[in-house]
Amino acid sequence: MDCPACHAANTAEAVACAACGSPLSSEKKPSRPSRRSNGRRRSDDPSETAVESNHPTAWHAYRLALWSLLPGFGLVLGPLGMFYGWRAVRGVGDDRSARNRAKASVLLSVAATLLQWLGLALMIYGWDK
Numbered sequence: 001m002d003c004p005a006c007h008a009a010n011t012a013e014a015v016a017c018a019a020c021g022s023p024l025s026s027e028k029k030p031s032r033p034s035r036r037s038n039g040r041r042r043s044d045d046p047s048e049t050a051v052e053s054n055h056p057t058a059w060h061a062y063r064l065a066l067w068s069l070l071p072g073f074g075l076v077l078g079p080l081g082m083f084y085g086w087r088a089v090r091g092v093g094d095d096r097s098a099r100n101r102a103k104a105s106v107l108l109s110v111a112a113t114l115l116q117w118l119g120l121a122l123m124i125y126g127w128d129k
């Protein structure tokens with residue numbers, strides 16, 4: 001297609017004009033956020049960071065991890081929290097706050113699971129004596 005600004009010929013898939021750089025075919029490809037012209041890195045934008053830090057998988061794992069701290073709950077919810085936490089760690093990409101939350105979920109879940117299974121084992125062991 002031809003550039004609306006300088007009328008240079010461009011390929012149909014071109015997002016910006018090769019000659020003058022002005023955006024092409026805004027109705028076909030409505031301004032993708034990663035293609036903004038200001039050139040800043042995505043993580044430097046506070047509004048995008050705020051949106052990404054609401055990563056649902058990380059929050060899901062974090063809630064599971066918190067519930068697993070309750071005595072008894074961790075026997076089942078702990079392994080679940082580990083699973084979801086680990087998936088969240090790998091799934092959040094370079095979102096640092098969500099990644100930290102996911103890592104905290106894994107640590108909490110591992111601690112809750114070990115302590116509660118150990119406690120249960122000690123109770124059973126003590127019962128038999």
Ligand SMILES: [Zn+2]
Pocket residue numbers: 003004005006007008017018019020021022
């Ligand atoms: Zn042009």
